[in-house]
Amino acid sequence: MFKDLDPILHSQLRLAVMSILISVKEAEFTFLREKTKSTAGNLSVQIQKLKDAGYIDVLKQFKDNYPQTICKVTKEGVTAFEKYVESLQTYLGK
Amino acid sequence: MNKSEVPMTEKESLELIASMIRRAKEACHDTGVSAIMWGALIAFCSLEKLAELQFGFHLPFDIYLLTIVAVIPQIIIQRRENKLKKAKSWEDDFQQALWLSFGICIFILIFLLNVMLPVWFKSAEEYTAVTGKSFPFQLHEYTASLFLMLYGIPTFITGLTMKFRPMFWGGIICWCASVASMFTPIKADLALLALSAIVAWLIPGIILEKEYRKAKKQLSEQDV
Numbered sequence: 300m301f302k303d304l305d306p307i308l309h310s311q312l313r314l315a316v317m318s319i320l321i322s323v324k325e326a327e328f329t330f331l332r333e334k335t336k337s338t339a340g341n342l343s344v345q346i347q348k349l350k351d352a353g354y355i356d357v358l359k360q361f362k363d364n365y366p367q368t369i370c371k372v373t374k375e376g377v378t379a380f381e382k383y384v385e386s387l388q389t390y391l392g393k
Numbered sequence: 394m395n396k397s398e399v400p401m402t403e404k405e406s407l408e409l410i411a412s413m414i415r416r417a418k419e420a421c422h423d424t425g426v427s428a429i430m431w432g433a434l435i436a437f438c439s440l441e442k443l444a445e446l447q448f449g450f451h452l453p454f455d456i457y458l459l460t461i462v463a464v465i466p467q468i469i470i471q472r473r474e475n476k477l478k479k480a481k482s483w484e485d486d487f488q489q490a491l492w493l494s495f496g497i498c499i500f501i502l503i504f505l506l507n508v509m510l511p512v513w514f515k516s517a518e519e520y521t522a523v524t525g526k527s528f529p530f531q532l533h534e535y536t537a538s539l540f541l542m543l544y545g546i547p548t549f550i551t552g553l554t555m556k557f558r559p560m561f562w563g564g565i566i567c568w569c570a571s572v573a574s575m576f577t578p579i580k581a582d583l584a585l586l587a588l589s590a591i592v593a594w595l596i597p598g599i600i601l602e603k604e605y606r607k608a609k610k611q612l613s614e615q616d617v
Contacts, residue, residue: 304403311401318413323421323480330479334416363476367546384410390403 307352310366310381312337312345317380320355326368328368351384354379413420419608421482423555426470432595434463439587446580464496484555489569495547502543508534537582541571541589548593559600563593 308314315335319326332342349355354376358369372380401409441456471489478485510533517528549564551557570585577585 304406309406314401314409315413318410319417319480322414322417322482324483324485326417326480330420330545333479334413334420368420384407386404387406391407 304386305379306348307354308379310345312341313349314383316342316345316349316370317354317372317376320356320370321377325369325371328370329371330379349376352379417480418482419611420480421478421485422605422608423601424473424474425598425603426604427467428594428598428601430463430466430470430598432590432593432598434459435590436587436595439583439590443580443583443587446583487550487554491547491550495543498543499540502539506539510536532581534579534588535575537574537579537586538571541567541574541586544589544593545571557597557601559597560593561591563597566592 308317312335315337316331319331319334327337328342328346331337331346332339335342337345346355346357350357352375353373356371356373358371360367360369438456438459445451445456520526520528545564545567547564548560548567552559552564554563555611564597567589570589574582574585
């Protein structure tokens with residue numbers, strides 16, 4: 300029996316963002332943009348979707364008088380990511 | 394089509410996950426600058442002290458005072474690295490706490506020895522004056538062992554947890570040198586201190602710095 304893939308995670312950019320955030324404690328918006336090679340606008344939209352799903356926390360603050368957005372994965376995000384990878388493995392094992 | 398909406402196969406998803414995790418890990422490389430600075434400084438101070446004993450000259454100040462002065466560039470390096478870091482790895486907090494605790498322990502030990510040694514020297518002088526013999530226990534002969542024992546702790550833990558073999562072996566060498574220095578004269582102790590600083594920090598620092606440059610170059614090539 301195949302498990303359904305989480306539609307929030309089964310999207311190129313959102314999955315890329317989650318994969319990065321799983322590997323680090325926290326990352327700045329600019330770091331995510333560089334690593335995923337995405338545009339700021341598109342990345343903002345996808346980050347908002349991940350935030351709405353409760354998979355990531357977004358902290359907006361100022362650093363040296365410049366606005367800074369920090370993203371970190373939540374417990375729900377880790378669980379969802381693990382489930383997603385598990386589902387992928389089920390599909391690939393067919 | 395928007396990048397986020399491009400359909401992906403299961404295999405592509407796994408490849409994307411692996412590539413992003415690799416990119417994130419590569420970006421969180423240690424620069425090795427602090428290790429190079431402390432390794433070079435401790436080696437230099439120990440060798441200078443050894444030269445003082447060997448050739449019978451004295452600087453107007455204790456060369457090890459440079460380690461206190463070096464705290465300033467260390468703070469600057471740390472702040473600069475934190476500022477440049479756009480992502481924080483899980484190990485960053487642990488590493489910072491570990492090396493900060495080590496620094497505090499070293500300064501407590503220096504303070505302790507500065508309190509203990511003058512008292513011991515006075516007692517040894519009184520003993521010699523009364524008995525005409527030299528004091529049987531030479532406390533200052535064991536100070537290098539205490540420092541080397543402490544040097545080994547964060548070096549070994551860093552090597553083990555970061556799976557970085559040069560520091561793992563560096564830590565073990567510090568402990569071996571600590572045991573050896575209990576049985577060797579002061580001049581050999583200083584040579585062991587210099588050797589340990591080079592093996593435990595300077596060489597691993599240079600390796601880290603090279604790896605950091607390599608990773609940075611690879612990342613910039615990937616981003617083109």
